[in-house]
Amino acid sequence: MTQDFRGALIGCGFFAQHHARAWLELEGVELVAVCDRNKARATAFAQTFGVLSVYDAAETMLEHETLDFVDIATQASTHSELVALAARCGVNVICQKPLAPTLEEARAIVESAQGVTLMVHENFRWQRPMRELKRVAAELGPLFYGRIGFRSAYDVYADQPYLATDPRFILLDVGVHLFDLARFFLGETETLLCHTARVNPNIAGEDVATVLLNMTSGAHAVVELSYASRLEQELFPQTLVQLEGPLGSAVLTADYQIVVTTAQGVRRTDATPHVLPGTPGPLTAIPESVLNVQRHWLECLQRGRMPDTSGADNLKTLELTFGAYRSAEEGEVVRLGKL
Numbered sequence: 358m359t360q361d362f363r364g365a366l367i368g369c370g371f372f373a374q375h376h377a378r379a380w381l382e383l384e385g386v387e388l389v390a391v392c393d394r395n396k397a398r399a400t401a402f403a404q405t406f407g408v409l410s411v412y413d414a415a416e417t418m419l420e421h422e423t424l425d426f427v428d429i430a431t432q433a434s435t436h437s438e439l440v441a442l443a444a445r446c447g448v449n450v451i452c453q454k455p456l457a458p459t460l461e462e463a464r465a466i467v468e469s470a471q472g473v474t475l476m477v478h479e480n481f482r483w484q485r486p487m488r489e490l491k492r493v494a495a496e497l498g499p500l501f502y503g504r505i506g507f508r509s510a511y512d513v514y515a516d517q518p519y520l521a522t523d524p525r526f527i528l529l530d531v532g533v534h535l536f537d538l539a540r541f542f543l544g545e546t547e548t549l550l551c552h553t554a555r556v557n558p559n560i561a562g563e564d565v566a567t568v569l570l571n572m573t574s575g576a577h578a579v580v581e582l583s584y585a586s587r588l589e590q591e592l593f594p595q596t597l598v599q600l601e602g603p604l605g606s607a608v609l610t611a612d613y614q615i616v617v618t619t620a621q622g623v624r625r626t627d628a629t630p631h632v633l634p635g636t637p638g639p640l641t642a643i644p645e646s647v648l649n650v651q652r653h654w655l656e657c658l659q660r661g662r663m664p665d666t667s668g669a670d671n672l673k674t675l676e677l678t679f680g681a682y683r684s685a686e687e688g689e690v691v692r693l694g695k696l
């Protein structure tokens with residue numbers, strides 16, 4: 358009989374509830390401990406999710422618990438210390454995006470985790486509509502164009518106030534998801550050009566970014582990001598995608614339909630996410646994608662294989678992200694691999 362993997366969650370803030378719900382839902386894993394430097398928050402969280410052990414310091418938790426992995430759901434500035442600590446204890450790590458606030462720090466994190474398995478908790482590619490789109494895109498031939506868009510005026514600062522004060526905002530917070538999707542659908546990038554803007558005067562970072570990618574395959578892609586777009590339909594946190602190949606196009610629409618147009622005609626596939634019980638507000642596709650990415654993590658641990666969004670893989674997503682910042686700052690095309 359195989360034993361359950363023993364996991365512990367570090368960080369019991371806004372997003373961690375989705376991680377915890379997914380761990381409880383999945384088979385073959387037990388959430389044995391939680392940790393938050395705010396002990397009261399950790400205690401309340403443990404009570405909500407029926408977790409027995411509570412800590413206010415990760416060092417103490419790693420000393421006292423026998424763990425197969427830690428799940429880090431803290432903000433990016435804390436990741437390097439926490440990943441290195443877990444790796445020193447020989448404990449595998451799943452870590453929230455963005456992996457780090459700079460590319461240099463992200464590279465150092467991946468280096469520090471050489472002896473364990475490190476996966477970045479990159480959930481957008483695990484949304485049901487994205488999996489379905491990837492499947493149907495195979496019938497379009499080699500893709501020559503992609504558009505990946507996230508445009509909203511949702512008050513994201515209410516649940517995540519730090520996003521209003523971070524000097525770098527939308528490319529680092531949402532851009533990482535969309536660049537990961539660009540890689541998922543279209544492969545790697547050769548050069549990019551990015552423009553950013555800060556429309557909301559009450560925040561520190563950029564809330565609008567438009568990025569043109571020139572892929573190594575020869576395809577072009579546009580990645581569009583905005584938290585300043587008041588539109589007829591508020592779609593937060595939906596991402597709309599259009600892919601085109603020589604044999605046709607596939608468009609993921611706002612009502613979660615995938616419209617495939619080929620010489621044979623037009624076909625619609627329903628890609629509505631399964632909304633898990635207890636899903637708050639507009640988050641529709643998100644909890645299911647969290648469940649999917651965490652299931653993938655367990656399968657990788659079980660089979661001893663590298664996760665799709667391993668630390669090393671995620672460095673390519675971060676090269677796009679920080680390359681986009683450099684392009685916006687310098688007003689020039691940036692060649693990837695030279696950062």
Ligand SMILES: NC(=O)c1ccc[n+]([C@@H]2O[C@H](COP(=O)([O-])OP(=O)(O)OC[C@H]3O[C@@H](n4cnc5c(N)ncnc54)[C@H](O)[C@@H]3O)[C@@H](O)[C@H]2O)c1
Nearest residue numbers: 368369370371372393394395430431432433435453454455
């Ligand atoms: N994938 C998604 O869709 C998605 C959505 C929201 C947030 N996130 C990511 O999740 C991460 C957390 O975001 P959040 O909004 O939940 O943040 P948060 O600030 O609400 O929660 C972070 C928690 O971590 C705790 N913490 C910080 N440092 C710690 C340490 N060293 N040891 C123990 N606890 C510590 C804090 O006390 C806090 O309770 C961020 O990286 C964010 O980008 C991802």
